[in-house]
Amino acid sequence: MHTTSLTLLDRLRGPRDGDAWDRFVRLYSAGLYSWVRGHGFRHDDAADLVQDVFTTLVQKLPEFEYERGGSFRAWLWTVTRNKCREHVRRRRPVAVPDEALADLEGGAATEDVSAEEFRRELMRRVTAVLETDFPPAVWRAFWAHVIDEKPASRVAAEQGINIWAVYTAKTRVLARLNEELADLAED
Template sequence: MYGPCIATGHCESANQMLSTSVSLLLRLRSQNDPSNWDRFVRLYTPLLFHWSKRAGLQQEDAADLVQDVLTTLLRKMPEFDYDGQKSFRSWLRTVTLNHWRDRLKRRSTRPLPAMEATEEIADEDGLGHLIDAEYHKALTTRALELMQSEFRPNVWKACWEHAVQGRPASDVAVELAMTPGAVYTATSRVLARLRQELDGLLD
């Protein structure tokens, strides 16, 4: 269950998350720091597993597909040129679909269908229809989970309950022994960090 800010983007804080300064992408491309890649893997693995399961893959096959996709991303990430026009989400979709088709090709004894038919099969299985709202919800929620240790417990909890769960600030304030203003401030702080983490990845 997602609150209105995360689920729909129809609030100021969620709209601000769509800015594109590509900080994580730049770190992955320009810094030889394994922690950046580890962060990326922890961020995207649940989403890739979800897509793989929607495509009808069993656990073992889904794990193999996720590993193939991540291996390709590790190799190709320096080549991804973010210019404000290209979509990282679309690029990720293409990489995932290509590996999914490769797995079908290796297992099939019949010729693969034409590209258009393959797209239809992918759409039916859910892999080819990566809805923007679903992608945004999954990524923002997972990123918030990963950032929990970066904030005091009540600050992170205030943001989670208000922005993700959609609870009124007044109710959250009572539960956490804060003022409603403090809930708004905490939410703003966490979402600012979220924007920084996901810049360029939500497009």
């Protein structure tokens, strides 16, 4: 998944949409934490940095304008990287060699690896959020047929449902997924 929902971004820019922020935090916090930890920060520092990023986002997202062909995630990386730099500067009374900070200055290769980890984590979070929107039997049928790529007849037999229930589950979940992701901006 290489996208960020424009609808969610619009909701975050609006006046205090708690549900949107809850969803955003659930989707992005683990990815940001992983990215920050990947740059060598300890657990406590990484958790503080992620909170600092969210605090900055609360302030900056109302001004954020998505530009066609732009990338929200690249902007998010920039905000996060800047928070990491600020943190290092604040805590730099001991002489730290500049090469130790090289990953924070450019780090394209590290960012590529982290971006892939971030996408995997974001996809995991999106599916976890969507899963709660469906009855367990519907989700299991969808998952077995679409994700595990089992034939509908086999899923029906294994779950004790008819084949049309499998197809209906697939259709319902994919429709909901398309609805959720229909207005996505390519990152």
